[in-house]
Amino acid sequence: MKKRVAVLAGDGIGKEVTNAATAVLDAIGRRFQHEFEWVHGLLGGDALDQAGHPIPEETIKKCEESDAILLGAIGGPKWDHYPKELRPEKGLLQLRKHFELSVNLRPVQAYKTLLSSSPLKEEVAEGVDLVFVRELTGGLYFGEPSYHTDEEAVDTLVYKREEIERVVRFAFELAKIRKKKVSSVDKANVLESSRLWRKIVEEIAADYPDVEYEHMLVDSTSMKLITSPASFDVIVTENMFGDILSDEASVICGSLGMLPSASLRADGFGLYEPVHGSAPDIAGQNKANPLGAILSGAMMLRTAFGMNQEANAIEEAVKKVLEAGFSTGEFKSQAGKVLTTTEMTEKVINE
Amino acid sequence: MKKRVAVLAGDGIGKEVTNAATAVLDAIGRRFQHEFEWVHGLLGGDALDQAGHPIPEETIKKCEESDAILLGAIGGPKWDHYPKELRPEKGLLQLRKHFELSVNLRPVQAYKTLLSSSPLKEEVAEGVDLVFVRELTGGLYFGEPSYHTDEEAVDTLVYKREEIERVVRFAFELAKIRKKKVSSVDKANVLESSRLWRKIVEEIAADYPDVEYEHMLVDSTSMKLITSPASFDVIVTENMFGDILSDEASVICGSLGMLPSASLRADGFGLYEPVHGSAPDIAGQNKANPLGAILSGAMMLRTAFGMNQEANAIEEAVKKVLEAGFSTGEFKSQAGKVLTTTEMTEKVINE
Ligand SMILES: CC(C)[C@H](C(=O)O)[C@@H](O)C(=O)O
Numbered sequence: 040m041k042k043r044v045a046v047l048a049g050d051g052i053g054k055e056v057t058n059a060a061t062a063v064l065d066a067i068g069r070r071f072q073h074e075f076e077w078v079h080g081l082l083g084g085d086a087l088d089q090a091g092h093p094i095p096e097e098t099i100k101k102c103e104e105s106d107a108i109l110l111g112a113i114g115g116p117k118w119d120h121y122p123k124e125l126r127p128e129k130g131l132l133q134l135r136k137h138f139e140l141s142v143n144l145r146p147v148q149a150y151k152t153l154l155s156s157s158p159l160k161e162e163v164a165e166g167v168d169l170v171f172v173r174e175l176t177g178g179l180y181f182g183e184p185s186y187h188t189d190e191e192a193v194d195t196l197v198y199k200r201e202e203i204e205r206v207v208r209f210a211f212e213l214a215k216i217r218k219k220k221v222s223s224v225d226k227a228n229v230l231e232s233s234r235l236w237r238k239i240v241e242e243i244a245a246d247y248p249d250v251e252y253e254h255m256l257v258d259s260t261s262m263k264l265i266t267s268p269a270s271f272d273v274i275v276t277e278n279m280f281g282d283i284l285s286d287e288a289s290v291i292c293g294s295l296g297m298l299p300s301a302s303l304r305a306d307g308f309g310l311y312e313p314v315h316g317s318a319p320d321i322a323g324q325n326k327a328n329p330l331g332a333i334l335s336g337a338m339m340l341r342t343a344f345g346m347n348q349e350a351n352a353i354e355e356a357v358k359k360v361l362e363a364g365f366s367t368g369e370f371k372s373q374a375g376k377v378l379t380t381t382e383m384t385e386k387v388i389n390e
Numbered sequence: 391m392k393k394r395v396a397v398l399a400g401d402g403i404g405k406e407v408t409n410a411a412t413a414v415l416d417a418i419g420r421r422f423q424h425e426f427e428w429v430h431g432l433l434g435g436d437a438l439d440q441a442g443h444p445i446p447e448e449t450i451k452k453c454e455e456s457d458a459i460l461l462g463a464i465g466g467p468k469w470d471h472y473p474k475e476l477r478p479e480k481g482l483l484q485l486r487k488h489f490e491l492s493v494n495l496r497p498v499q500a501y502k503t504l505l506s507s508s509p510l511k512e513e514v515a516e517g518v519d520l521v522f523v524r525e526l527t528g529g530l531y532f533g534e535p536s537y538h539t540d541e542e543a544v545d546t547l548v549y550k551r552e553e554i555e556r557v558v559r560f561a562f563e564l565a566k567i568r569k570k571k572v573s574s575v576d577k578a579n580v581l582e583s584s585r586l587w588r589k590i591v592e593e594i595a596a597d598y599p600d601v602e603y604e605h606m607l608v609d610s611t612s613m614k615l616i617t618s619p620a621s622f623d624v625i626v627t628e629n630m631f632g633d634i635l636s637d638e639a640s641v642i643c644g645s646l647g648m649l650p651s652a653s654l655r656a657d658g659f660g661l662y663e664p665v666h667g668s669a670p671d672i673a674g675q676n677k678a679n680p681l682g683a684i685l686s687g688a689m690m691l692r693t694a695f696g697m698n699q700e701a702n703a704i705e706e707a708v709k710k711v712l713e714a715g716f717s718t719g720e721f722k723s724q725a726g727k728v729l730t731t732t733e734m735t736e737k738v739i740n741e
């Protein structure tokens with residue numbers, strides 16, 4: 040197959056990790072006879088510096104002409120004082136909205152060899168294998184009115200039925216091919232939007248008699264993610280709760296640098312990016328963990344291109360490298376060998 | 391001194407734990423020559439069953455005629471299907487609003503002997519001594535419009551300058567007599583309300599040159615609370631973020647049952663309650679951990695009545711009982727002796 044992919048490296052370590060991902064994907068291409076065309080575009084602070092806008096028209100055009108988007112990371116203190124319409128984050132939010140990337144997938148998996156770096160006790164983190172399905176283009180992130188004066192501020196949490204249905208149905212479909220359990224997270228004892236959410240979950244659950252489901256409050260969930268993370272399978276929730284809880288859960292596996300994500304449109308078109316940020320403090324030092332970006336590449340192969348075997352090959356390679364005791368510098372307990380970004384990428388490619 | 395306290399036991403284990411707290415406070419009264427008059431009132435599901443409303447007029451009147459409010463816990467599956475205006479939680483929310491209890495304090499402290507029950511590694515949880523200052527009567531909890539139809543739902547996050555100022559100033563005052571560090575949590579890269587919040591924090595921080603402060607994003611905070619909880623001192627945030635993050639942090643010390651809280655009006659009048667819920671599954675079995683309620687009683691003595699010595703006496707007693715290896719049944723690792731609610735209460739009184 041021949042696929043065109045828009046690569047938006049973004050800021051900080053974004054370039055290093057997307058380079059790592061495309062290198063691994065090129066290796067996959069050689070082995071499985073695919074051809075990937077990488078179309079590089081500007082995004083975030085980098086785009087602001089070079090083109091005056093966090094998401095230039097040209098970047099959107101490049102993405103529209105591609106089969107998928109691979110993203111590095113955006114943001115950094117350098118651009119924190121720009122007006123909000125020009126901040127790097129705005130570029131990302133506009134990208135999500137423009138391409139209607141309404142379903143955000145964030146798997147969290149505990150790798151045995153990395154458990155010693157988890158802040159959780161090993162017996163608590165062991166066996167964690169969950170995935171967040173976060174609504175990504177609604178709620179407080181995009182609701183109007185949204186303004187502040189010197190005296191008052193307003194943000195609006197708004198959801199339409201279709202927006203909730205789409206993401207909830209996605210979660211149940213996913214649970215069907217996983218451990219058959221959905222935890223739907225809301226704050227139905229306080230929020231009206233959560234009451235509609237809960238109602239729609241009930242309706243959709245009726246179509247999936249084989250999938251077990253539960254309603255959980257967001258505050259209890261923030262506890263249970265730490266006390267018994269291994270009890271979860273698929274967690275579905277609205278945009279802001281998903282932002283907070285998925286980041287919370289991301290610490291379980293010992294490093295944020297490990298985690299991939301996908302943001303999908305209804306027709307399957309999607310954006311793939313590591314969960315970690317732009318880490319300006321280590322940018323350009325060849326220290327960043329490329330595995331989050333590499334595993335995002337694997338998610339892209341599977342989800343966007345249906346290349347299951349190829350995706351498995353990458354995931355297996357990553358697992359082998361970790362099992363052999365290799366890791367990058369950010370892990371707390373370094374039993375094994377510490378690699379640079381490029382060394383880690385080489386190891387994965389060789390596997 | 392003679393003090394009148396409204397006791398709202400509420401639902402589930404609420405009665406057991408408030409009984410424990412008043413027993414300890416009576417013992418303090420005997421030793422330090424104070425007299426506490428307990429005025430019992432209905433709240434929550436219990437009030438719904440007995441008086442048709444989660445917060446009857448009479449309960450409000452009793453609280454108005456008291457010097458402080460001591461609360462147990464409310465809610466339970468029994469009342470989950472009531473219309474929202476009649477749900478137990480609504481009673482609590484109305485109580486907060488009616489008495490303008492806008493500042494919610496939730497200290498989280500790691501007790502050495504309980505670290506083995508924490509889901510976190512002992513070296514991560516060790517030394518944690520932080521306090522949440524959560525805004526309690528604004529934001530998404532009370533903003534209008536707030537409604538849902540079958541097709542759409544809206545909640546509104548609204549803050550007025552004074553509401554933010556009040557709670558932020560409180561946090562800086564508190565930091566001054568603690569470790570002199572404030573972490574203000576917002577989502578300024580997305581929310582307008584967070585931008586006003588951040589601005590006001592800057593203004594108020596200028597009045598406290600001795601207090602170090604930082605702005606943190608809510609998603610990063612949810613991670614850092616787990617990866618390095620001991621780095622925090624005072625954490626100030628808006629209502630919904632405070633709900634999620636303070637519950638998350640509450641698991642650090644090994645049991646939710648240990649944690650007290652205070653909800654204060656500008657003039658110092660306040661409501662004191664354990665952080666834990668009504669735990670209907672163990673209600674009436676004399677198993678509940680009464681320490682959260684007992685420590686809430688200590689907070690009441692210190693904050694509402696200026697009885698520092700008396701509050702210290704309770705806190706010291708609790709520490710001694712824990713150090714002697716006693717605990718209640720909910721702890722994961724039971725090295726020491728497991729006590730019932732009333733036995734634990736006796737131990738504390740004896741100390
Ligand atoms: C950068 C920011 C706007 C974004 C979000 O809040 O969605 C990020 O935290 C994420 O989770 O992808």
Ligand SMILES: CC(C)[C@H](C(=O)O)[C@@H](O)C(=O)O
Pocket residue numbers: 228229258479482483633
């Ligand atoms: C019962 C509920 C309405 C309440 C809240 O969300 O404030 C509770 O979770 C709390 O934190 O006190």
